Amino acid sequence: MLNLSRLVLLALGIALAAPLTALAAYPEKPVKIIVPFGAGGSSDMSARLIAKAIEKDKGVSIAVVNIAGGGTAPGNLEASKARPDGYTLLWQHKTLITAHHTGVSALNWDAFTPICNVLLFNEVLHVHKDNAAISTMPALLEKAKENPESLRFPVQIGAGAHFGALAVEKAGGVTFHIIASGGDMDRLNEQLGRRVDVVFQSIPPTLPHIEAGTIIPIAVGAEERDPKLPDVPTFRELGYDIITTFNLGLYGPKGLPEDIVRWWEEAVRQVLADTDLQAELAKQSLYPAYRESQAFAAMLQHLDKELYDLAKVGGLLPQ
């Protein structure tokens, strides 16, 4: 009898203590970060670099898991369905929102708990050297006004670069001939093959061609000049309100406890201060852009409205 009551007490004790220790000891098992992009690209590499740094810093085990394809919808869905216990997170950029506004993904950013923004990378608008006559914004817009829908602008329909093209159209009051030509590298291929006129692209693959003089940069869609292209102005400097920056951040399933959000804010802020990591990231034109949970949510809310408006103008909203 004594044994039994002891056993009950013990069990009760464990049951009561369990949630407390769980909170105190987070994380007590490996954390899964879902990357909804394929292995090898900068969105994937960046997640791996950050995860590795946090692993070293915090002594926690992190598994970066790629769930690619389907315009990121399957990866987003998987993360949103997970229990909000801090053991499944999502690594995403503005595709989370654009995929929603084009009808590819049912979930928008507000279906998640924004934890913090971590990094950013920029895009540059460029033309081929044979198109040097339109390598400034005024010349480009004038040509586009003369012949609406004639300048060929390759994009991945509904993805970041398409929204970039729409932003230029809106700011300049012009229309381009939008061509579906796939991802970042496909667009570079089209530009080098002289089958398109003006391209929005991430910076690393363009650098060697800018250096060789094959490609002429027009402007960067960022708030500040990109350190890799110090001589290239931003659109704002030129008087056009065009921002196309990709902000990479961490998201948790909806209802993620406050203290777990704090844990990750802290962990990310600490590793971003590491100069070695900064150098490693800068090699791929990735820069720290830390924003804590609330500021991140405010940024997303603003971005959401901006992208919705562009999708509406561009006829991308799902019917």
Added chain:
Amino acid sequence: MDILSAITGGFALLCQPDILLIIVTGTAIGICVGSIPGLTATMAIAMAVPVTYGLDAMQGLSLLISVYVGGMTGGLVSAVLLNIPGTPSSIATTYDGHPMAAAGEPGKALGYGITASFLGGGFSYLCLLFLAPALAAVALELSSFEVFAIVMCALVMIADTSQAPLSKALTTGLIGLFIGCVGPDPIMGLPRFSFGSDHLTSGFAELSLLIGLFAIPQLLDDVGSVREPLKTFSVAYRHIIPRLQEVRESALNIIRSSCIGTLIGLVPGVGASTASLLAYNQAKLSSNTPEKFGTGLKDGIIASEAANNAVTGGAQIPLLTLGLPGCPAAALLLSGLMINDLAPGPQLFINAPEVTYGFMLAFIAANIAMFLLMLLFIKPFAMVLKIPKYLLIPPILAFCVIGAYGSNNRFMDIWVVFGFGLLGYALEKKGYPLAPMVLGLILGPIAEMQLRRGLTASKGSFMPLLERPVCLVFLGIAFIVMVYPFIRQYLKKRSQARQAHPA
């Protein structure tokens, strides 16, 4: 710096004991991973990328390259021995490789495959070394319409009637095309035929479909014959290494297939599976005995393996000269270069000539290592066939499931393996060939994507297909490939009729 001194510099970088050790080890790892059904060369490189963080540029790149070259060749082992292509690029190797192995010559079949891989790979690496800028310029000229026309040359092979009646081949071919349509459409990204299910919005994973259609029917057949005594065969070395005479006989085939592979490698987004299927069919078209293809002909193995290994060299040309990766494996090599601050492009040859040529020479070194290691591994690999089937089937099935899940971490992909496995088994038992289905589901989406991209550029006009000379040439070849089997059948009937009623 002139090219010769750059090559010498690259050679000096390569000839370090640590680099050579890495190349031999990496190649061996690649071969082993590639030979396991369900695990691919791309997966092997993806696993090797994090390891390179701790290595210097030449060490890291040598590791990635050797794993890639080994993995590409490893795929032929399971294609030949088990009739399960280890990677999608060795699909065409199963057509003749397995029949030859089943006829008691597994060592010989592997020997042809290894030799062809070595020669095809070597050919493409020489092109990489000496013709890279010129070939890259050619690749840049190809628009979506040209790529579409090239892919059509391979896609029309679904009408090949040598394996089964036309009606049955077309039926499975159309099923394959339809399966390829499930998932996001290639332009808008909106899901098609998903029936509102979240599991279908990103379509069926190509690897899961392949494992399902090849591995499951084969394993089910094996289960049925599990009590049959094992066949005896010889793997003596004199049977493995092809005689010089045999290589000379196939010289034209080797050169043609290597050219096809190198050229397809140049074109972004087409891939090694297309190259090996195209080369296989070209070998068949120009053969005196096309009807014997599929029964264990050495030229079938040689065409497929020379072409898929030649893709590895071709794909490096746009990568190094322009920074454009043409396939997932090249994309991983690109990240390997970027980690080491080497931005591929026109400046790479000027900024870092030694590492650039070291990179190319590492392919050649890995190719030689692959050839020697494969000769060493052939006997143990062939011994797999001596393992009783009740011991062999469970681990193969396990690897198939792991590979299907591991490529994208979705449980759905495992159901795809079993679902399509059963479908494939049923179709095969009813005499419906699976080859056209696989062609349809792999090539259909590529063809559709390229055509529709082209149409957005031409504002909906199909005229570029008829106006561009390269398109016309390839569509012409596609047409010939399509009608040739019928002409052959007609000629055969006529000559039989003549023999029956001599005039």
